[in-house]
Amino acid sequence: MITLYGVYRSRATRPLWLLAEANVPFTHVPVIQSYRLATPMAADAPLNTLSPAFMAISPQSAVPVMVDDDLVLTESLAITNYLARQYGGDLGPQGTAEQAQAEQWALFGGISVDLPGIDIIYTYADGVHETPDGIAKINAAVGRLVRPLERLETLLGTTDYLMGGRFTVADIMVAECLRYAQTHKPLHAAYPKTFAWLARCQARPAFAAMMEQRNAEPA
Ligand SMILES: N[C@@H](CCC(=O)N[C@@H](CS)C(=O)NCC(=O)O)C(=O)O
CATH class of the missing domain: 1.20.1050.10 (Glutathione S-transferase Yfyf (Class Pi); Chain A, domain 2)
Structure with a gap:
């Protein structure tokens, strides 16, 4: 099962567009960029690129990140290429x-x-x-x-x-x-x-x- 981390207002649009083209089911976790928040480390801050829970998945602290079973990928374009090859049919x-x-x-x-x-x-x-x-x-x-x-x-x-x-x-x-x-x-x-x-x-x-x-x- 694919999980894509990253708000739409980020480079996550690349894999998100591919997923929409390929009509592949996935879970979307809208992690927001820390610099867009006044207090990203506040207890009530939304899940963001500095949140410990997100950094446990990707210490690089940037979105998008994709998890597909055991595979964790960072870099929007590598993620997009992977999804196309794995699930995209002729898109790949x-x-x-x-x-x-x-x-x-x-x-x-x-x-x-x-x-x-x-x-x-x-x-x-x-x-x-x-x-x-x-x-x-x-x-x-x-x-x-x-x-x-x-x-x-x-x-x-x-x-x-x-x-x-x-x-x-x-x-x-x-x-x-x-x-x-x-x-x-x-x-x-x-x-x-x-x-x-x-x-x-x-x-x-x-x-x-x-x-x-x-x-x-x-x-
Ligand atoms: N080359 C990376 C760039 C990733 C990147 O810079 N993401 C930005 C959002 S578009 C980010 O997460 N910044 C988080 C931050 O600076 O806190 C990719 O294409 O995935």
Whole structure:
């Protein structure tokens, strides 16, 4: 039985979207990030990333975490890949070459796309995107995205999806990493095929269902 720890307002969206696509039963434990609480160690604090009960499962003190029988996994993209391979049918890689490609897309998303996107989304969320510092931060993040987005733009000129000509775990992982940068609209005009692909992925009912749960959580 799968247990997924982590609120929807976290990188848990990656495995949560996959689970919704695959229609797999699981137990959801909405562990919240400690930094979002004034007193995470208070006796009446909700279960959070510093709670001893959670740290007993994952001393790294971050979400998401997945437990499936004896297997405990941290890292959202490793969890998503595992779930796809184990329970995802065609969403998962078919054969060795696709396994390697799925790993490649996980690393691509996690290393090249996720953190510049985080810089962008927090700059907007903090309301400083029009200040000189905010503009500089966004420009630096956009600069780090040039090579990965050019790569996606070239690929998506030849195929509708990242792997195997069909929607897969690779699309979920990279789309969720890119969602953070989506806030910055000039990127849409600069990389139209990439953002058309993102819109295609986000038009899926499982994405909408996942986002509905996310939006229902307090910000
Ligand atoms: N690379 C990790 C990052 C995990 C991570 O930073 N999670 C954040 C939420 S998205 C967290 O749990 N932070 C907890 C804290 O700082 O207290 C992954 O993708 O799983």
